Amino acid sequence: MIMSREAPPFLKQAGRILNSGQARTLLLTGNIHDLFFKKDQDQEDYVSLLPFLLHHWDVPDFILIIHELNGPIRLFHLQHSALMKRAWIEWRTGMSDEEMAIQRMLNKGQLQSGGDSVGDAFDHHMHKAVGNPTLALELMRQMCLCSRSKHNGKAILRQNLIILIEGADLLLPESPMSQLSDVDRQRVAICQDWFSDQGFLRSDDSVIMLAESRSLIHHRIANLPYLLESEIPSPDEETRKHFISWFNRHLNDGEELKLWSTQSQLATLTAGLSLQALLQLLKGAAHAREKLQPAEVVAKVESFIQNQLGDSVVEFKKPEHHLNDVVGFRKLKAFLTQELIPRFRIQGKAALPGAAVCGPIGSGKTFIFEAVASELDMVVLVLKNLRSQWFGQTDVIFERLRRVLEALSKVLIFVDEADTQFGAIGTNAHETERRLTGKIQAMMSDPRLRGRVFWLLITARIHQLSPDLRRPGRVGDLIIPVLDPDNEDRAAFINWMLKPIIGQRLAQESIHSLTLQLANYSAAALASLRSELIATKLLKKADFLSLEEILEVVNDHLPAAIESTRRYQTLQALIHCSRRSLLPDPNVTDDQRAMWESEVKQMESNGMH
DSSP states (O other): OOOTTTOOOHHHHHHHHHHHOSSSEEEESSTTSEEEEEETTEEEEEEHHHHHHHHHHHOTTTEEEEETTTOEEEEHHHHHHHHHHHHHHHEEEEOOOOHHHHHHHHHHHHHHHHHHHHHHHHHHHHTTTOOOHHHHHHHHHHHHEEEEEEHHHSSSSSSSEEESSHHHHHHOOOOGGSSSSSSHHHHHHHHHHHOOOHHHOOOOOSEEEEOOOGGGOHHHTOOOEEEEEEEEEHHHHHHHHHHHHHHTTTOOOOHHHHHHHSSHHHHHHHOOOOHHHHHHHHHHHHHHTOOOOHHHHHHHHHHHHHHOOTTEEEEEEOOOOOGSSSSSSSHHHHHIIIHHHHHHHHHGSSSSSEEEEOOTTTSSSHHHHHHHHSSSSSSHHHHHOOOOOTTHHHHHHHHHHHHHHSSSSEEEEESSSSSHHHOOOOOTEEEHHHHHHHHHHHHHOOTTTTEEEEEEEEEOOGGSSSSTSSSSSBBBOOOOOOOOOOOOHHHHHHHHTTTTTOOOOOHHHHHHHHHHHHTTTTTHHHHHHHHHHHHHHHHHHHHOOOOHHHHHHHHOOOOOOOOOHHHHHHHHHHHHHHHHHGGSSOOOHHHHHHHHHHHHHHHHHHOOO
């Protein structure tokens, strides 16, 4: 199979696989519903995948056969239809055209009806295959048998076949065999027999199937060692740039594409869009004859990605608070400003793949790192749920996510409650759970994504996060504990809590007394108490509360009965912390760390997990 120079990498890979004979069955996956650049002499156009493949694979000595959903089995060239029919008749009757003509003369035309009946049967099968994919698959399988048959030592059909099958995931849906319908089961059996046939494997015929994901194909076919895959990636920046230029050159009379900046900047900002989605954006802008603004582009990108992955899978994070709005945590904020944020902004080997944030529930982890997200000049995606209730869909969701991440120039993946999002990979874990966690781990340490995709995993149960996620090279490079405020940080919280409800600054003795009384309160508990104090002030219609009134509310307030759980989570955060400088006491000894571990084991023996 000859491959043109302008062919994209995925098509060259497909050509190498088929030309080398590595496989006779190929699956094209990924961005199969997009537009692709086709140049024919002086004409340039962007077309869908099927016409694009036909353009590149319409080469001498090959017959192109196309099966489209709910359509006929179509031969790309009319003369190839006649060749295929003639070969079919010779294969079925065992006689060439010349032999059949001689027999007609000798038998006075008695064989005329026999030859015609075989030809009529072929036409009948072709007609019946419309809307009957089971018959269509069997007919194409027999075409391959016909193609490699010989008569009198010569091949019946000189040309080789290239069969393109659209919507393979609908023809061969992934599902347990017991849940398949009879016709679905029959199609799986036809393809398994076809693709595993040694005669077919040693022939020069090829079958190319189109499906978004290998995971959508029935596992009996998808797991065949004879089936190889070539993935079509999302368009990169150069592709988007070329498309924008092509669109601008081919605008209709009276239309004009106005941009707030250059086409290059538009190409950069549209990272993550398919060319189909980009075409919609450009058409709208050209029709409006108004300057396309960055906000419109960002909105389109966000809408497209959420539609691709689903609202239940991801959402875009747009926190409105910054680190300056975070009360207390002086040492942690200094670390975030001086090290974490700069290392998320740089590229190359010095960039962090991500970080894990741990600490007891209510310590302020999410609030603080939402502020970090707002400080970063990059797309922030909140990962909500990668799992699907539908059979095989979890793998598809992950593959869509991976293609989106590979297309974006820089993105921060924000995962709250990460221990529930990513499970274990042990023998007790479900197969889907193990596979998902394994793929996430591989993506975190993928060198191609380093400096472009950053992971921020937040959990109160760092010990329940897979050890493979916590290792160096992934988020284990930096595990940050967020602990309850103490000393000056706690005093800052007390002042913040009291500021809206007192008329003047309390005496230091009063603050000290309150600090002692609220010594076991978490950041979330102090925030809750602050809301209650403000509500009390409003209910009393007072300008401020006296110290006695404040103490009355404080004394009436009972913290949640979760102290032992929070102590256990605090110890786990201390044990898993990856930097001494982030611990309350950077000079902690090995003996102290051993005491933490001993206390954890004691609590676990009492049923704490």
